[in-house]
Amino acid sequence: MGVEGLNPENTPVGEKKKRKTGPEDASYITTAVIELRPALYMELMFCKWVLAFLLYCWLIFAVGFSVEGLHENSRVRGVNLGGWLVIEGWIKPSLFYDILNGDMLDGTEVQFKSLTLQKYVSAENGGGMEVTVDRDIPSSWETFRLWRVSESIFQFRTSQGQFLTCNGDGGNVTAAAESASVTETFYIERNLNNRVHIKLKSGTYLRASKANQLTADYLGTPGWDDNAATFEMIIVSNILHGDYQLANGHEHDKAKEVLKKHRNTFITVEDFNFLYRHGINTVRIPVGWWIAFDPNPPAPFIGGSLEALDNAFSWAQAFSIKCIIDLHAAPGSQNGMEHSASRDGKTGWPTSPDHISQTLDVIDFLASRYAKHPALLGIELLNEPSAGSVPLDILVSFYKQGYQIVRKYSSTAYVLFCQRIGNADPFELYQANLGSENTVVDLHYYNLFDNFFVNMSSLDNIQYIYKNRQTQLQALNSANGxxxxxxxxxxxxNVTGGSQTDYQDFGRAQLEVYNAASFGWAYWTLKNDIKHWDFEWNIQSNYLQLQLGYSSSNQIFILVLFLGLACGCSFLH
Structure with missing residues (x-):
């Protein structure tokens, strides 16, 4: 029995047991260390390599898929400021409401049918030859694109690009003019039933002659009955509602008033506050080429967009948001659409060296002005060039020159190259060696604008995101470039009658897949009169539920890494 306060070996509690060690003890310890050392060494080395491997994987994931310049090297989670500094009428139709003859804007396609002959006016071979009034069924030769001079004065462009022209009273109308001037200008009188009279500046009216010619020799003033100088005007298409149509449709002072109000109210500092509060770190801002000539750009464009862009950069900086400047509209138009400020739907940019050179000057202007601004993330050289109209070699040459221009002013700003829209493979840009540092290929993913999507169900659309979009993204993420x-x-x-849950599922699928894009994504667009295109409405109405972290597969990968690190550390202890 021991003494109270002592341990079983009668050593005072709290004191180490002291005893002599003999030679036999030393021999035992030496033997144990020799036996344990190889196993301990191997375990330590194993843990070291496991930890090194996990750390390497983490660095590859965290650094390889991050964007320099963003907070904590995250990726772009962005929103486009569409319809603000480049007008798209479908985003805010009210901008066009007060235009007189608003259905006869630049680029409107029209046909004219003689009431006496019951035949259509036709430019033989689509232009470059005579004009007849002898077609029973209208097609491209019988369709003319309006160039608007005023609400009642127009020029008529043929499908091949020539203009109707008449040398004066008594002459025949032909389609031989390559450009438009006084002799290519006509006045239109219109009644409520879309019956029209067409006359020269001199006041002489055109008529359909019995010889099926269009001549400037009608005597007197025609009425609205079925006479040789009265035609039925059929509006075939009126889809262009861009900056050109707005500025040229309104009288200049009115256009200036409309655009000033729009630029001051459509996007404000409060919108940047909204984006910041919802985790958006980048805005992509479309601009037109005329911004480089502000405050007095070439007619009919209206100045003021440069001041608005400066404001956007200031607001972005205040809320730690980055800006991508996107050249959305190039001189001559790179795709013939309203958002490229095309006058009449033609694509003139790739065939004009002057247009391409001027576009490079615009890139130089933007890069020199904003390269050192702390809010700049990148410059997109050209939005949505048309695959059908812009040859790849022309585009690649432009992209390479644009890249070098940006690099004159910044070694870190990202240079973005937009994929050609239409039948084009994005890998064509990866094979073009466009630039060596901080380059990005921009893809636009819409389950719209193609008959392929017309009859898809909600489930079909979601499966397409996971099977097709995700597969392409994975391949591009893995590409060297x-x-x-x-x-x-x-x-x-294109789904009719989709429920809120359907939209939530579709949005969730897109976010999960697009979150994996190595540079990131940007929603089109912040504000829109069509609610499902409106980012604010989607967020506030809970149709789009943002997942601003990593995708589920990446979250699992990160979890495994951390568990591995934790286990390794525990083992070492």
Whole structure:
């Protein structure tokens, strides 16, 4: 029995047991260490290599898929400021409401049918020859694009690009003019039933002659009955509602008033506050080429967009948001659409060295002005060049020159190259060696604008995102070259009667897949009269539920890494 306060070996509690060690003890310890050392060494080395491997994987994941310049090297989670500094009438139709003869804007396609002959006016071979009034069924030769001079004065462009022209009273109208001037200008009188009279500046009216010619020799003033100088005007298409149509449709002072109000109210500092509060770190801002000539750009464009862009950069900086400047509209138009400020739907940019040179000057202007601004993330050289109209070699040459221009002013700003729209493979840009540092390929993903999507169900659309979009993104992410950016996408489709849950599922699928893009994504667009295109409405109405972290597969990968690190550390202890 021991003494109270002592341990079983009668050593005072709290004191180490002291005893002598003999030679036999030393021999035992030496033997134990010799036996344990190889096993301990191997375990330590194993843990070391495991930890090194996990750390390497983490660095590859965290650094390889991050964007320099963003907070904590995250990726772009962005929104486009579409319809603000480049007008698209479908985004805010009210901008065009007060235009007189608003259905006869630049680029409107019209046909004219003689009431006496019951035949259509036709430019033989689509232009370059005589004009007849002898077609029973209208087609491209019988269709003319309006160039608007005023609400009642127009020029008529043929499908091949020539203009109707008449040398004066008594002459025949032909389609031989390559450009438009006084002799290519006509006055239109119109009644409520779309019956029209067409006359020269001299006041002489055109008529359909019995010889099926269009001549400037009608005597007197025609009425609205079925006479040789009265035609039925059929509006075939009126789809262009861009900057050119707005500025040229309104009288200049009115256009200036309309655009000033729009630029001051459509996007404000409060919108940047909204984006910041919802985790958006980048805005992509479309601009037109005329911004480089502000405050007095060439007619008919209206100045003021440069001041608005300066404001956007200031607001972005205040809320730690980055800006991508996107050249949305190039001189001559790179795709013939309203958002490229095309006058009449033609694509003139790739065939004009002057247009291309002027576009490079615009890039130089933007890069020199904003390269050192702390809010700049990148410059997109050209939005949506048309695959059908812009040859790849022309585009690649332009992109390479644009890259070098940006690099004159910044070694770190990202240079973005937009994929050609239409039948084009984005890998064509990866094979072009466009630039060596901080380059990005911009893809626009819409389950719209193609008959392929017309009859898809909600489930079909979601499966397409996971099977087709995700597969392409994975391939591009793995390619040796630029980062990948889904620069435009939307929570809208061709599904009729989709429920809120359907839209939530569709949006969730897109976010999960596009979150994996190595540069990031940007929603089109912040504000829109069509609610499902409106980012604010989607967020506030809970149709789009943002997942601003990593995708589920990446979250699992990160979890495994951390568990591995934790286990390794525990083992070492």
């Amino acid at each position: 630029p980062l990948v950016f889904i620069g435009e996408w939307v929570n809208e489709w």
